[in-house]
Amino acid sequence: MIYFAKWKIAMVLGVCLLGLTFLVPNFLSKETAEGLPDYLPHKQISLGLDLQGGVHLLIEVGVDTVIRERAESIRDDVRVTLRNAKIRYAGLGIRGTSVRVTVKDPAKVDEAVSLLSKDRIGMDIDSDGSAITLAFTEKSMTEQKVGAVEQSVEVLRKRIDALGVREPTIIRQGDERILVQVPGIKNPERLKKIIGQTAKMTFHLVDTRQLAPGRVPPGSMRVPDAQDKYQDGSPVTYLVQKRVMVSGESLVDAQPSFESRTNEAVVSFRFDTQGARKFGDVTTKNVGVPFAIILDGKVITAPVIREPILGGSGQISGRFSVQETQDLSLLLRAGALPAPLTFLEERTVGPGMGADSIAAGKIAAVVGLIAVIIFMVVGYGKFGGMADVALMMNIILIGAALSILQATLTLPGIAGVVLTIGMAVDANVLIFERIREEVAVGRTPISAVDAGYSRAITTIIDANVTTLIAAVLLYQFGSGPIRGFAVTLAIGIMTSMFTAIMLTRLMVVTWLRRTKPTKLEI
């Protein structure tokens, strides 16, 4: 225990030196650190959202809506198919996620089944007497769900990137969830608004037929206005055709701009070739008729077609603020979400709060460190001083490990570091106490130190492994900031074992060899 091979000394010193070098980038500005050549350490500790401020959102994708919409379109398809084949049916509807229909003439059931089965992938079609059920296969359901979530991730990525924030995290989590983390954002409400909006835009002709109030003719629907309300507070509604003239999918571009005459904030858009042709056709045939632009089930504007719009571009004016035209253009460019989103969990930390937490954490760490350092010197004299050197090296190594592993430092993580400061000296305390005992039974200094180390080591390992177990489970089951705590705790345990067993031992042994004391004062 008191003999150190040369390579071991080199290793201990090497680890310490490496720790120092890897810690250095943290004292540089972010730009300088990133500009360092690749062969130099340039990674910095990444701060958690709770320390640098930012938004953490856990979002659920309403995949059931996607399935239901698919089922609805299949129901409509069944209706058309059976009508065209002149097969009379009853009770066409959706039950759960499957479509059911009853064929009136039992003789035509087989014909109906074979017609409905044609080109239909991913569905099981069963008939029970005259009732036919079209159900999605398990595989197809999963594919649709995963598809919807992945598409949502793509759309969110486009939207968030368009906001110009740095280093956003947008990842799929589990089957139906998306985790969005955006560090250092100033206006979380705007972010949420931009993430949460489905942004499904469609163009419809307004149904101008004069009808008894309250009646909705087949093929049309009532859609509320986005802003206008009657005096009783109920929204103004429009009667529009269900058939979609052109949908937002045909948009190739959308930009905020100003109407040249009125200087009103508007959104300019452009259709692709197909959309432009469709839009041109409909507007040519319907001059003088109003059409409605519907966004997420609300009419934003319903202008009258004054002349055919053939160029495939236009403007949406909906009494917008400048910010609103910016957001709407962004949403239209990024595309609509395939399904509605629900925020399951939101944790937003303002930048001021994060800075305060860092400051408080630093003060606590420094005060804790000084207190422990003083205590150790008072308790163990020069041995305590050596333990203190090891303690500081320990903190350097924790910082270096966090930088290398790119683990996230959170507020509980800082607590973990402070706690480690208190607990790290434990290994040294165990050893020093052991040496004291050995000295007390009359051993020579060298033999006491030797025995102290060799006997304390098993205890140190046993005691630390148990804490390590707790840290691993915390990491496994914890989330976000708590994981940060588990990480620093685990790293702290390992570095403190290294510094106590290797570094202080090297110092103690070197001191012993140099001074050759006849009496050990510890």
Added chain:
Amino acid sequence: MSRLHLIPLGINLKFIPKRKMFFVFSCVIVIASIFLFLSKGLNYGIDFRGGIMIEVKTQGPANIRAMRETLSGLGLGEVALQEFGAPDTVLIRVQRQPGGDQAQDPAVQKVKAALGANVDYRRTETVGPKISDELFWSGVQAVLFAIIAIMIYIWFRFEWQFGIGAIVALSHDVITTIGLFALFQFEFNLSTVAAVLTIAGYSINDTVVVYDRVRENLRKYKTLPFTDLLNKSINETLSRTVITSVTTLLALFALYFLGGEVIRDFSFAMIWGVLIGTYSSICVAVPLLLYLSVNRGTGASKTQIEATE
């Protein structure tokens, strides 16, 4: 150079002979904790209960009463406000809104609209019912698995008697920590679970150190009466136990007083954990070995206990 010896070498305090007193004390606080947990329950934070928590900073000292009146009028159910660390900082808690995950965010918008733009929103946390259920169960799992994993490790490294003793002491610490939170109605959240697990780790760490000495002494002193042997083991490691507790407490007190409001409850739980963990290692874990028929190789422990009593 004179040195501070908190615990002088060769100290011989009578822990084991006073074990009945410790057992009674421990039983009382464990039963009281369970009783408090069942009767008062825990004050779960939004992590486990769902709901909304908003920390705001006002310009100048906050008028909490006026804010409370404004927010109570929103029809959001239970709204609680408290000063948080400074007179211009207010922590607002709004109960989980009925209507599932979708209903939470609109309530946040309402609160923000009511408070206006003159306050600085330092943090906003919203946890819907789905996530709070999940977090709760993963918290329970984490604590249970940690206890089981630690037990297996102790079993593996020592004999089974030590495993039982360590787990009893560990459970003692975990239960009384929960009892403390029930008594003072401190918020029980994810950080508290982290604290409980760290307490578990610390407590077992302490226990292992003393047990290690017991094991060593069992080999060294084949004929020493078992009670004396246990007492000797405690006293020999007492200095280390106390010094480590002191350094850890020094760091924790720094964290408690200077680390900021957000982790104050966490630090408090940890301080308690260090105290109770140290106590239980010495006064619960070790004396328990007397009753667990530890194998002493040559001499049967049972007869020796009787002989010394």
